[in-house]
Amino acid sequence: MKNKWIKAKAYFSHLTLKKAVNFLLLYLSFVLSRAIKKPVLWGYPTTLSIEPTTSCNLRCPECPSGLRNFSRPTGMLSESLYEKVISETKDYLTYLHLYFQGEPFLHPKFTDLVSLANQSGIFTSTSTNAHYLSEQNIKKTLDSGLKQLIISMDGITQEVYESYRVGGKLSKVQEGLGRLLQIRKEKKLLYPRVVLQFLVTGKNEHQIPELKDWAKKMGVDELQLKSTQIYNFENGSDLIPSEPQYSRYVPDGKGKWKLKKEIENKCWRMWQGAVITWDGRVVPCCFDKDGSHEMGKIGENNLEKIWKNKKYQTFRNQLLENRKQIEICKNCTE
Numbered sequence: 559m560k561n562k563w564i565k566a567k568a569y570f571s572h573l574t575l576k577k578a579v580n581f582l583l584l585y586l587s588f589v590l591s592r593a594i595k596k597p598v599l600w601g602y603p604t605t606l607s608i609e610p611t612t613s614c615n616l617r618c619p620e621c622p623s624g625l626r627n628f629s630r631p632t633g634m635l636s637e638s639l640y641e642k643v644i645s646e647t648k649d650y651l652t653y654l655h656l657y658f659q660g661e662p663f664l665h666p667k668f669t670d671l672v673s674l675a676n677q678s679g680i681f682t683s684t685s686t687n688a689h690y691l692s693e694q695n696i697k698k699t700l701d702s703g704l705k706q707l708i709i710s711m712d713g714i715t716q717e718v719y720e721s722y723r724v725g726g727k728l729s730k731v732q733e734g735l736g737r738l739l740q741i742r743k744e745k746k747l748l749y750p751r752v753v754l755q756f757l758v759t760g761k762n763e764h765q766i767p768e769l770k771d772w773a774k775k776m777g778v779d780e781l782q783l784k785s786t787q788i789y790n791f792e793n794g795s796d797l798i799p800s801e802p803q804y805s806r807y808v809p810d811g812k813g814k815w816k817l818k819k820e821i822e823n824k825c826w827r828m829w830q831g832a833v834i835t836w837d838g839r840v841v842p843c844c845f846d847k848d849g850s851h852e853m854g855k856i857g858e859n860n861l862e863k864i865w866k867n868k869k870y871q872t873f874r875n876q877l878l879e880n881r882k883q884i885e886i887c888k889n890c891t892e
């Protein structure tokens with residue numbers, strides 16, 4: 559069976575009538591908002607990203623966790639805050655990504671966090687740099703009920719891999735991935751589905767054929783070739799791939815670079831879900847890495863209230879009016 563069907567099976571097995579109706583309401587209110595150019599919001603978030611930690615073992619050049627240049631505080635998600643969010647959202651949440659910034663496996667209770675969401679009937683996913691896939695961690699992950707594990711690996715030789723994943727060890731990633739697939743097979747389990755994610759840059763695009771062969775040989779469930787967001791793309795960067803299909807940017811004909819996709823005054827993500835940082839800040843999406851648009855804080859208010867508060871609605875209104883007035887939205891392909 560194809561990976562997308564196996565994933566869909568897990569997703570739909572967690573779906574309830576209440577969740578489906580909520581999703582429909584969100585979608586209808588999004589369509590209506592676009593038509594009348596005013597934010598109407600029915601329903602509650604159907605997806606969430608929750609950040610287990612901002613700590614990271616690597617130093618990737620386009621990532622604030624790696625560069626240690628957050629202005630927001632860094633730390634670990636507390637179990638009490640997490641339990642509060644899960645108990646408030648479990649009736650309408652269809653997808654939980656336990657990741658935002660940082661390396662989730664550095665959270666000492668990471669697999670317990672997954673288990674709680676899984677037992678609450680929520681489809682769970684995470685992203686990792688795969689430096690902590692020891693036999694013990696793999697067994698705990700398999701037991702947790704995690705449905706999808708996205709492994710970032712952006713090179714097929716150590717030299718190319720570490721040119722972006724600074725401080726990373728490719729052999730560790732490859733061994734961990736192989737070990738996980740082997741143990742999952744021995745236990746005759748289907749989940750977590752293993753997605754190998756390769757951020758395509760100008761420095762690694764020549765390795766794609768070799769990567770495809772390796773992924774096939776290993777038996778990964780899915781290979782995703784993802785375009786990379788570059789912070790200061792206007793003047794070009796050696797991280798921009800030469801192959802246009804893997805690039806978010808194109809030359810503008812005047813010596814500068816621009817986004818390939820025309821920006822439209824819409825964003826489904828603002829109706830679909832939110833991101834919660836380790837200390838409970840609710841931010842609009844994963845592009846707001848430093849939490850510049852904090853909509854509210856869990857603990858001071860519950861998510862349902864924050865989701866529909868004035869600040870959030872003003873943000874949605876700005877998107878519908880003119881998305882370019884919001885800095886983070888100028889470099890977004892959504």
Ligand code: SF4
Binds near residue numbers: 824828843844888
């Ligand atoms: S950056 Fe703006 S347009 Fe992109 S997902 Fe976030 S809110 Fe939406």
